[in-house]
Structures are given as C-alpha cells and as structure tokens.
Amino acid sequence: MNNTKLLIVASAFITLSVQAADRATIGVKVSLEAAACTPLLSNGGVVNFGSHSINALSTQHYTQIGTRNITLTITCESATGIAITARDTRMDSVVTGKDGEGQSGVKYTVNGGGYINQATRLFGLGKTKDNKNIGSYAVLIDSQNISASNGSQTLATSVAGADAVITGQKRAWQTLTAYPLAVDQSYYYTFVKAGENSPIPVTNAVIPLQVSASIANDLGSSEKIELDGQAVISVVYL
Numbered sequence: 001m002n003n004t005k006l007l008i009v010a011s012a013f014i015t016l017s018v019q020a021a022d023r024a025t026i027g028v029k030v031s032l033e034a035a036a037c038t039p040l041l042s043n044g045g046v047v048n049f050g051s052h053s054i055n056a057l058s059t060q061h062y063t064q065i066g067t068r069n070i071t072l073t074i075t076c077e078s079a080t081g082i083a084i085t086a087r088d089t090r091m092d093s094v095v096t097g098k099d100g101e102g103q104s105g106v107k108y109t110v111n112g113g114g115y116i117n118q119a120t121r122l123f124g125l126g127k128t129k130d131n132k133n134i135g136s137y138a139v140l141i142d143s144q145n146i147s148a149s150n151g152s153q154t155l156a157t158s159v160a161g162a163d164a165v166i167t168g169q170k171r172a173w174q175t176l177t178a179y180p181l182a183v184d185q186s187y188y189y190t191f192v193k194a195g196e197n198s199p200i201p202v203t204n205a206v207i208p209l210q211v212s213a214s215i216a217n218d219l220g221s222s223e224k225i226e227l228d229g230q231a232v233i234s235v236v237y238l
Contacts, residue, residue, distance in 0.1 A: 079201035093124030095133035126228025
C-alpha cells in the first residue's frame with residue numbers, strides 16, 4: 001500500500017434560520033454581514049501516512065496505521081463568533097472492525113487517548129479497484145492545545161460542542177471528553193473560555209487536529225492500494 005494520503009479541505013459558510021408567526025408586521029431592518037473568516041490547513045490539507053506493505057496488514061484483524069497531525073488556522077477580519085463542522089465526501093466507503101487488541105474503530109492518542117467507533121464520527125477511506133471498502137479514519141480536535149485571540153488579547157480557550165440543529169434550535173454547548181468531528185455536519189464545535197460554555201468571538205484561532213486511520217483485513221489485493229479519503233471542514237458564523 002503506497003502513497004497512503006487523504007485530503008481534508010477547509011471552507012466557510014453562513015447558516016440562516018427562518019421562523020413563522022401568525023401576525024404581520026411592518027418594520028425597518030439593517031443587514032450586517034459577518035466579518036469574513038478564512039480557514040487554512042497545514043500541508044495543503046494532505047495527511048500522509050507514508051508507505052506500507054500490503055503483506056504487513058493483518059489478515060485476521062483490522063490494522064491501525066497510526067496517527068498524523070494537521071493544523072487548522074482560522075483568521076477573521078474582526079472578532080467573530082464561529083464554529084467548525086465537517087462532512088465526508090466518501091461516506092459510502094466507511095468500514096470498521098476489531099483490531100488485534102479486540103477494539104473496534106480507530107485509535108487516537110490526544111485528549112487522553114481511546115477509540116472512535118461511532119458511525120457518525122468515522123470517515124471513509126475510499127474503495128479498492130475491486131470495489132472493497134478500504135477502512136475508516138477519524139479527525140479529532142486536540143482540545144488541550146487550542147489557542148485563540150481577539151485582536152492583541154490572547155484568550156485562554158477551550159472548546160465546546162453541540163448538535164447542529166435540533167427542531168430548528170441549537171442545543172446548549174457542552175464540554176466533552178473527546179472532540180471527534182462528525183461526518184454529516186450534524187455537530188458544531190466552538191471556542192469558549194476555560195470552565196465556561198458560551199461561545200466567544202475570535203479574530204484568530206489555531207486548532208491542532210489528529211487524524212487516525214484503520215485498514216480492513218479482507219482487501220485481498222496484491223496491487224497498490226491508495227487511500228482516497230476526503231473531509232470538508234467548514235467555518236460556521238454564529
């Protein structure tokens with residue numbers, strides 16, 4: 001298995017909500033555009049797991065091929081409330097199973113370490129030429145090493161998550177023990193002060209991400225296999 005790379009793409013968008021009422025009003029309003037924020041990923045968003053021999057993959061268990069680090073930097077024109085979310089463009093290729101330690105999913109090391117095995121948190125690695133699903137990977141926020149600022153003011157920040165939309169309303173933000181990105185834009189992560197759960201506006205944020213991957217055990221191929229994962233991370237204006 002050579003050139004085992006996957007691509008993570010950064011983008012930005014604005015979410016809008018509409019409410020209906022049983023009354024009509026006449027009023028004057030002014031629309032103010034959110035300050036533009038630009039996301040940028042290190043290494044062009046490419047996560048390279050190097051080269052591995054197909055013969056080195058287990059025929060009995062899924063193979064954990066390790067973790068790689070990538071950094072997401074967000075720069076805003078002025079202090080802005082933002083969150084990040086993600087989607088998978090290879091969702092139909094997700095496959096997971098138990099590794100040699102009997103653990104399902106992919107293994108990560110940040111935030112105390114552990115395994116991610118929830119279907120909504122696993123991204124697909126594409127398919128072989130024989131149309132077999134190659135494996136899965138997860139993208140986790142290294143919440144202990146986030147840095148953010150508001151102008152020249154350095155903020156002591158943490159991160160909090162919330163379901164993106166529940167019956168038209170956003171749920172309350174909450175701190176978690178692990179911060180894996182969801183694959184279907186169903187979850188947001190925002191910046192908060194340590195010990196608090198209310199989003200704070202930022203002008204700059206640096207978010208370390210850890211990518212971990214697991215390869216299936218039944219690929220049955222003697223040809224080169226290339227990982228073909230692609231995640232899109234988006235900035236959402238709150």
